[in-house]
Amino acid sequence: MKFEKAYCEEINRCIDPYEARDLYFSNDSNYYMRKLTFLCPSEHCRVPLLQVAIYRKEKTKAKIHFRTKSLTNHIFSPKKCDYYYDVDQDFTNEVNAKKSNHKKKSVLPSEFLLIKPTQLMKSLRSVENTMNTNNNTINKVTRSKSIGSTTKGVSNVKTHYFEHIIDCYENNDPNTLKTQTLTINGKEKSYYSFFKKCEYFSDEEGLIYWGEVTKLKKYGKNYRIRFKKKAWINEKGLEITIYLNSDLIQSYNKKNQLLEVLEKLTTFNGEIRCYFVGVYPNIKKISDKGNDFEAVSVKIENLDHLVFRFDSVVEE
Known part of the structure; x- marks a missing residue:
């Protein structure tokens, strides 16, 4: 069981x-x-x-x-x-x-919280300490709504673990995903509609974007992630990349685990899926050895919002 x-x-x-x-x-x-x-x-x-x-x-x-x-x-x-x-x-x-x-069916979370409850409470307390009593009252009302009071008698299951949302997406059939709703940052859609292939990112902002990626490239202590499929913008195929710098990695609270996964991704030959949320890809002009070209860049700011999935267990 x-x-x-x-x-x-x-x-x-x-x-x-x-x-x-x-x-x-x-x-x-x-x-x-x-x-x-x-x-x-x-x-x-x-x-x-x-x-x-x-x-x-x-x-x-x-x-x-x-x-x-x-x-x-x-x-x-x-x-x-x-x-x-x-x-x-x-x-x-x-x-x-x-x-x-x-x-027995798993319960799918109805809301994904981009900010961890502990981070949210710390932020709100900091604001409250600098404001008067009336504003404190307003903030407390806002806080209770933000961290998940239920409305209209509907019980909401909230999570701030991005892996939980990905598990729900990968382990449920399309019919279930089309009937179950998910809310992220005030946007409500079905689970099925919230997941968008990365090459079609221009269709809508504020979604969960994903796609298959190639082996990661390592540049010193930095890593470059490239999606296999290009985004077609103005009849041009543009590469989609994520660049993880060492400062961002070192500041992450699960850096040891992440570094081991990233190292495996530089040599893994199977399918690697990459999911991200909370950021929107943007088109950048890049100059390289005198050549100017455009590419789609994804700037990850919170590594909790970046998930890799392997098609099989990686052997040690």
Whole structure:
């Protein structure tokens, strides 16, 4: 049985696999490179859970999650597990329950937050400290709306983990993606419509852009990412590139993991997909050895908004 949340002994609360992954790879985390203990989120159960692909540096299409070690653990727990379908000790019911739990659909987040809640709160507190009481009241109202109060009785599932959104896109069928809505920075569309092939970026701003990329090129401590397909602008094919400089990489809280992935990308021969959000490609004039030409440049400002996906597990 798969779980989208698990109780973490070390943290003493339930977390999702994306938070567990973030804690593991964040250089400034108290749990950096430390494998945590996960249990069933039901306080009546707490059987051990296994992590699946959470600690893998290079992400593939497989969605990260928690799962049980065995069905029996849940059936014979002292009290009924809140997260499991009704089960008794009859073998037939056990098998049916197992099938039912495997069919349970994942909940797709309804909103992707470009700013982490902790960053947002710090920013708002800084503003509040410099303003008078009346303005403080206004800011508090704005803050409550920004960090996700629900409206019209609709329960919103929010996430600031870009990998979570990519997993939902890659692991659901087109019909599901067309019926489930997603909001990013006030823009609301279906999951299906939010993802735009990078070569068609000029169709609309504020989307998630993606495409297959070639092997990365390394220039000293900097990296150049080139998309395989060109963007056709004014009947001209323009290369689409992302340039990651060393200063940006070194300031990233998951720089060690990122650097290992980037190094693998310089030699990996399989398919590499690249996704980015929060920035819009722009056309730049470039001079090289006396030759002037145009290219499409993507300036990544937040490395949490850049995700690479491999078509297979990279061998160590």
